[in-house]
Amino acid sequence: MHRCAICQTNRAQVIRPKNGQKICKGCFLEVFELEVHTTIVENNIFPNRGERVAIGASGGKDSTVLAATLKALNERYDYGVEFVLLSIDEGIHGYRDDSLETVKRNAVQYGMDLCIVGYDSLYGWTMDKVVEKVGRKGNCTYCGVFRRQALDRGAKRLDISHILTGHNADDIAETVLMNFLRGDLPRLGRCAEIMTASPTSPMRRSKPLKYAYEKEIVLYAHYRELDYFSTECVYSPEAFRGNARSLLKELEKIRPSSVLDIVRSGEQLVHDTIATGKLDYEERNGQDEKRGGLVNGGRNAAPDQTNPESLPETVHEIENKAAHPSNDEPRVQTIGVCGKCGYMSSQPICKACVLVDSLNKTRAPVEVALVRD
Numbered sequence: 001m002h003r004c005a006i007c008q009t010n011r012a013q014v015i016r017p018k019n020g021q022k023i024c025k026g027c028f029l030e031v032f033e034l035e036v037h038t039t040i041v042e043n044n045i046f047p048n049r050g051e052r053v054a055i056g057a058s059g060g061k062d063s064t065v066l067a068a069t070l071k072a073l074n075e076r077y078d079y080g081v082e083f084v085l086l087s088i089d090e091g092i093h094g095y096r097d098d099s100l101e102t103v104k105r106n107a108v109q110y111g112m113d114l115c116i117v118g119y120d121s122l123y124g125w126t127m128d129k130v131v132e133k134v135g136r137k138g139n140c141t142y143c144g145v146f147r148r149q150a151l152d153r154g155a156k157r158l159d160i161s162h163i164l165t166g167h168n169a170d171d172i173a174e175t176v177l178m179n180f181l182r183g184d185l186p187r188l189g190r191c192a193e194i195m196t197a198s199p200t201s202p203m204r205r206s207k208p209l210k211y212a213y214e215k216e217i218v219l220y221a222h223y224r225e226l227d228y229f230s231t232e233c234v235y236s237p238e239a240f241r242g243n244a245r246s247l248l249k250e251l252e253k254i255r256p257s258s259v260l261d262i263v264r265s266g267e268q269l270v271h272d273t274i275a276t277g278k279l280d281y282e283e284r285n286g287q288d289e290k291r292g293g294l295v296n297g298g299r300n301a302a303p304d305q306t307n308p309e310s311l312p313e314t315v316h317e318i319e320n321k322a323a324h325p326s327n328d329e330p331r332v333q334t335i336g337v338c339g340k341c342g343y344m345s346s347q348p349i350c351k352a353c354v355l356v357d358s359l360n361k362t363r364a365p366v367e368v369a370l371v372r373d
Helices: 025-042 061-077 096-110 119-123 127-134 139-157 169-182 185-191 214-223 241-254 258-275 281-295 311-322 351-362
Strands: 052-056 082-089 113-118 162-164 195-197 204-206
Touching (some): 025 061, 025 214, 052 061, 052 139, 061 082, 082 096, 082 119, 082 139, 096 113, 113 119, 113 139, 119 351, 127 139, 139 162, 139 351, 169 214, 169 258, 185 258, 241 258
Parallel strands (some): 052 162, 082 113
Antiparallel strands (some): 195 204
16 A cells, blocks of 8 residues: 555555545645646736736636636635636537536636537627538637637626636647647647737637646536536537547556656747747738737638638638748738627738638628627
């Protein structure tokens, strides 16, 4: 029988994937919460007392653990912030409708207000309808663009400018691998950052669980007996992320520290790139937003909007090309509003409206809801 490596009194029940340390249930819960608190303090995630902060809540293990942990830490260390749950209803029958019931219970359990924003009301399309129209190849492109804007608009409705997401170390390592395989340097740099901001969005995003392994999050939810929804999105198996996830799991079998190694590599790449002057932070944001411009109908836009099935592939081709722009291309962004929906955009038409237009080509026009948030 192994004794806990920390308290030396209880029987070890947990083997931590980060270091192979064998500890008891009680010490594991304390260490997990302390590491999240350390991440928050070292990165100054909550600089303003009295601030209202939105937690992106899906009902899954990550967002549920994030909400439960932050509630406990806020009471223990007095961050002085108010947390609100913000959930997106993508319109996926048998998945999101069930998970939203979990979110509603979480709101009661943690004493947090809840705001739900739906694709149907914003864009006139649910993901079920999108998949029916374009198929399962590339549907995640639509969902990703819609969700990001939906989170922004939901936070604006709540008069909030800071959103927390439940991205863990495995998620970030997968994203680093994906962007590396695509050769997308600007996104590769930004995806490894714990806090991100964009000149085209008033919202700041933070990832307090950045250094927490997925296995640790599952164990924390299990030992705390948290109420969460565990079914995977029915449309995600076809996504490119699944390939990166499989690769990461194989690497982790050989070297358990591979997850954090990849995350640290992404961070180091950003540091080295900035230090050598090859691409500073503002230029990275400029290039990233310009990629959006290429997709949003700018002067170099190329997507065939008459064929929604080909649009996601075309988007990725343009983004990959834009990741290595020529030196004489301008990087200055002018922030305005979308001419169709009225939401903030660096181009005349925002990404969401471009995708909605592609979907509406063969049916009665449906526009993105005008901004009245």
